[in-house]
Amino acid sequence: MPSNRARMISALYFLTLLSSTVARGHVAFWSQSRNETGGGSEDRCTCDAFLPSATFPVTDLVEVEQKVVEIMHKLELEMGKLEDYETKMTSYAEKIIELVVEVEAMEKDPDAYDDTDTDDVKVKIKQVEALIKELKLSINSSTAVFQSLHVQLTTAESTLDGLERTYDKNSVLKMRREYLKVQLQLEECERRHQEIFHPNVGSCAHTGIIRVSKPLVSHLNHLSPGYTSGGWGKDSKPLPDRKSMYWLSAHSSAIISEIRFYVDYKNLILRTPFQHHGLRNGWGGTGNNYIIRENTLYYQLSSPFGLAKLNFTSMTYASRVIPGASSRFSYSGTGNQNFDFAADETGLWVSYATDELNGKLVLAKIDEASFGIVEEFQTSLYKPGLSNTFMVCGVLYAVRTVDIKNEEIFYKYDTRTKQESYISVLFERFLNKYTYLDYNPTDQKLYMYNNGYYVNYHLWFNHTTKPTEEPRLLVS
Structure with missing residues (x-):
C-alpha cells in the first residue's frame, strides 16, 4: 500500500500548508460588534465605515466616499467566511485522522481488503485533498482582498492630500479625520481576524465577552451510546509536558467515577488514552461540573457532601466541607450540579447555592495550596433558573436557556468591583440538553459536553470599547 501512504502524506502536507497560511495571514475584520438578528447562526461581527455627505461638489471627494462604502461592503462579505474557515479546518482534520486509521488497518492486514476497499479509500483521499486545496484558495483570496483594500485606502489618502492643497482645508481636514477612522477600523479588523486563530491567551485587557462562535462539534463519545452525562476539555493550568493533553469523563448519569x-x-478522536484512572472507593463524585487544573481533578464529593480533589501526580485525595452549601439546588434541567468548579486567568473558583439565601448563587475563590475558601461573593441569581455558569478573568458569567435552539449569556458579576449587570450574548446549544459548560484560559474556549457530543466555542472579547455607562444593578 505504498501509494496510499504517499497520498496520505500528501493530504497531511496540504493541511500543514493551510495552517501555516492562516498563521501568516495579514487579514482580519472588526470595528464594532453588532447583533443584527438577535442572535443565532446569522449573527455577524461587521465592519462599518461611514463618511459624512460632501460639503462641496467635488468629483474626487465623491469617489473617496464611494470607495469607503465599497470597503465596508467587502469587509462584511469577507466576515461571513471566517467561521466557515474555522469549522472546515476542524472537519478536514478529523477526516484525515479517520483516513490514517483506515490506511494503517489496510497495511496491517492487506488480505482482509479487496480492490473495492482500496479504491474507496483512494477516492476519500482525493476528496479531502480537493477540499483542502479549495479552502487554501479561499483563504488566499481573502488575503488578496484585504491587500486590495489597503491599496484603495492609500489612494484615498493621496486624493485627500490633493484636496487639502486645492480646497478649503477645514472641510478636507474633517474628511481626513473620517478617513483615518476607516483606516484604523481596517487595521483593527485585521488584528481581530488573527485573534480567531491566535487568541490573546492570558490577557484580561478587555471589558468582557461580546460574541460566541457557532458550536464546533468534535465527536460522538466512544465509551457507550448511553453515556449522555460527562465533561471534557483541557487542563486549565497544564504541566509543561501536558499542554496538548485532553481529558474526558462520561457516564450514563450525573456521577464521576473515572477519568481518561x-x-x-x-x-x-482515535480513542487512545494514555492514562485511565478510576476514583478510589469512598471518593466517588456526583454532578458534572468538575475541572482539571495543574494535573488535579476538582469535583463534588458524594459523602460527606462537599468538595474533593485528586492529584494525579501523587495520587492523593483531599476534601473540604463548606458550611451552608445546599444539596437542594441544581441547574435547570440537570440534577446533582450543586458545586460548580471553574478556573480562569485569576485562579480557581467554585459556586453553589445556600438554604439561607433561598437558592441564590454564591461564588467562592479557592486557595489551591490549602484547598480553603479565600473569599465569598453573594449574587442575586436564583440557581435553578440558570443553565450553567463559568468564570473569565475574575468575572462570573451566567447562562440561561432562551428557546429550543439558543442559550444566552445574560449576566455577569465582576469580583473586582463587586458589581453585577445584565448582558445579552446568544449562542447555539447544538442539542437540547447539556451537562457541562466551562471556560479554559489556555485557549479562551468554552467546552460543552452535550448529550454525548464534544462541543466547543470560540469567544470574542471587547478589547477596545470602554463602557459608556454604569452597569445596571440587579435588584435582589
Missing part, C-alpha cells in the same frame, strides 16, 4: 487522558486531540 489523551496526549492530544488526535488521540482523543
Whole structure:
C-alpha cells in the first residue's frame, strides 16, 4: 500500500500548508460588534465605515466616499467566511485522522481488503485533498482582498492630500479625520481576524465577552451510546509536558467515577488514552461540573457532601466541607450540579447555592495550596433558573436557556468591583440538553459536553470599547 501512504502524506502536507497560511495571514475584520438578528447562526461581527455627505461638489471627494462604502461592503462579505474557515479546518482534520486509521488497518492486514476497499479509500483521499486545496484558495483570496483594500485606502489618502492643497482645508481636514477612522477600523479588523486563530491567551485587557462562535462539534463519545452525562476539555493550568493533553469523563448519569487522558486531540478522536484512572472507593463524585487544573481533578464529593480533589501526580485525595452549601439546588434541567468548579486567568473558583439565601448563587475563590475558601461573593441569581455558569478573568458569567435552539449569556458579576449587570450574548446549544459548560484560559474556549457530543466555542472579547455607562444593578 505504498501509494496510499504517499497520498496520505500528501493530504497531511496540504493541511500543514493551510495552517501555516492562516498563521501568516495579514487579514482580519472588526470595528464594532453588532447583533443584527438577535442572535443565532446569522449573527455577524461587521465592519462599518461611514463618511459624512460632501460639503462641496467635488468629483474626487465623491469617489473617496464611494470607495469607503465599497470597503465596508467587502469587509462584511469577507466576515461571513471566517467561521466557515474555522469549522472546515476542524472537519478536514478529523477526516484525515479517520483516513490514517483506515490506511494503517489496510497495511496491517492487506488480505482482509479487496480492490473495492482500496479504491474507496483512494477516492476519500482525493476528496479531502480537493477540499483542502479549495479552502487554501479561499483563504488566499481573502488575503488578496484585504491587500486590495489597503491599496484603495492609500489612494484615498493621496486624493485627500490633493484636496487639502486645492480646497478649503477645514472641510478636507474633517474628511481626513473620517478617513483615518476607516483606516484604523481596517487595521483593527485585521488584528481581530488573527485573534480567531491566535487568541490573546492570558490577557484580561478587555471589558468582557461580546460574541460566541457557532458550536464546533468534535465527536460522538466512544465509551457507550448511553453515556449522555460527562465533561471534557483541557487542563486549565497544564504541566509543561501536558499542554496538548485532553481529558474526558462520561457516564450514563450525573456521577464521576473515572477519568481518561489523551496526549492530544488526535488521540482523543482515535480513542487512545494514555492514562485511565478510576476514583478510589469512598471518593466517588456526583454532578458534572468538575475541572482539571495543574494535573488535579476538582469535583463534588458524594459523602460527606462537599468538595474533593485528586492529584494525579501523587495520587492523593483531599476534601473540604463548606458550611451552608445546599444539596437542594441544581441547574435547570440537570440534577446533582450543586458545586460548580471553574478556573480562569485569576485562579480557581467554585459556586453553589445556600438554604439561607433561598437558592441564590454564591461564588467562592479557592486557595489551591490549602484547598480553603479565600473569599465569598453573594449574587442575586436564583440557581435553578440558570443553565450553567463559568468564570473569565475574575468575572462570573451566567447562562440561561432562551428557546429550543439558543442559550444566552445574560449576566455577569465582576469580583473586582463587586458589581453585577445584565448582558445579552446568544449562542447555539447544538442539542437540547447539556451537562457541562466551562471556560479554559489556555485557549479562551468554552467546552460543552452535550448529550454525548464534544462541543466547543470560540469567544470574542471587547478589547477596545470602554463602557459608556454604569452597569445596571440587579435588584435582589
